[in-house]
Amino acid sequence: MDIVPNEIVYRWIKKRLIIVCKRWYAIWCTKPMMVDLHQINFHTSDLSCPVNSLIKFKNLQVLRLGKYSNIDSSIKTLTSLKTIILDQNIYVIDKKLRHLTNITSLSLANNELITIASLKYLTNLTKLNIESNDNIDDEMIGSLTTLKTLILNSNECVTGETLCRLTNLNSLSLVGNKHVPNKTLVTLANLTKLVFAHNGIRDDTLKCLTGIQQLSIYGSKYISDASIIHLTNLTHLSIGGCEHVTDASIQYLTKITRMFVSNYPHITSNSLERLLHLTRLTTQNFESSFSRLTSLRTLVLRCQIGKIDWISYLTNLTSLSLYNMDNVTTDHVQSLTNLRKLNIASSDNIKKEDINLPLVKKITSLIL
Structure with a gap:
């Protein structure tokens, strides 16, 4: 899926500025498309436009509106939309949204306008983001039985009492959420992805979720080896600030294939070397040698402590990124002849001309 650049959207909104050739215009209008009217630059206003400008995209699937992006009431004609992002938007109300019954993904982070009055019509909804949303409560959530992904980060209104009704739910995010009780999580037998941080989830709960395949856990003092050891179906693990693991x-x-670990004195290469399927590893503030992790294809090191001579042994690497590491030199990467992506922008010790020519020829992405 392609994202239409803001400058192109602007030209089409302002008809007098249309200078795009008809052939190129037709191509863009038939491709699966995302239109983003959100401005990252805080010194400029979010773009707004009439719906008849967006109708030109016959296969518009994703629409993102900024806080001040305004779209007229005929938004209901955008029937091809599958995803709409209304984070903080102050113009789209229930009356406009209720007609978009084909959408499957909706983001309402920090949104103060949308209620069950429109959500009850979105019967195809499978993904909902209500991070920091004070307008959606338990009763509303309990009625959305088609949901597969639910993001409740920093949400103060949903206590989780009705989550047990969401029998299709397989992905749940609870970062900063302290209101969903442990007893509710145990009932979510179909969960395969769980993200949580800085809340009260405990070992007795986590060890019951043996179907979890992707787990992200940060800053949890209640989680230890006692629960982690039971999660043998994990394929992706991100962990930080959990001193008892x-x-x-x-x-x-x-079964782990991807792992992120941060500043962990109790997790070392001694255990990682046993993860024979591990192909992607990201570490931060780590002090350990991974020379025996020869199955790795992707390695990302941030602020690695100590010597890194061992990198030269990882000859199966196709992607290597090193951040804030002044101890890396040309000698460390010369033997990595399978590299296709190399990012060592934060190192002052490597120059492009110092890397052997055969290695450079194979690399498709080089950041120095």
């Missing part, structure tokens, strides 16, 4: 449990998660 150690090599003792990690070594048994042998």
Whole structure:
């Protein structure tokens, strides 16, 4: 899917500025498309436009509106939309949204306007983001039984009492959410992805969720080896600030293919070397050698402590990114002849001309 640049959208909104050739115009109008009317630059206003400008995109699937993006009431004609992002938007109300019954993904982070008055009509909805949303409560959530993905980060209104009705739910995010009780999580037997941080989820709950395949957990003092050791179906693990999780449990998660670990004295290469399917590893503030992780294809190191001579042994790497590491030199990467992506922009010790020519020829993405 392609994103239409703001400058192109602007030219089409302002008819007198249309200078795009008809052939190019036709191509863009038939491709699966995302239109983003949100401005990242805080010194400029979000774009607004009449719907008849967007109707030109016959296959418009994703629409993102900024806080001040205004679209007229004929938004209901955008029947091809599958995803709409209304984070903080102050113009789209229930009366406009209720007609977009084909959408499957809706983001209402920090949104103060949308209620059950429109949500009840969105019967195809499978993904909902209500991060920091004070307008959607338990009763509303309980009626959305088609949901598969629910984001409740920093949400103060949803207590989780009705989550047990969401029998199709397989992905749940609870970062900063302290209101969903442990007893509710245990009932979500179909969960395959769970993200949580800085809340009260405990070992007795987590160890019951044995179907979890993707787990992200940060800053949790209640989680330890006692629960992690039971999650043997994990394929993706991101972990940080959990001082009671150690090599003792990690070594048994042998299905893991991707892992992120941050500043962990208790998780070392001793356990990671047992993860024979591990192909992608990201570490931060780590002090350990991974020379035996020869199955790795992607390695991202941030602020690696100590010597890194061992990198030269990872000859199967196709992607290597090194951040804030002045201890890396040309000698460390010369033997990595399978590299296709190399990012060492934060290192002052490597110059492009210092890298051997055969290696440079194979690399498709080089950032120095």
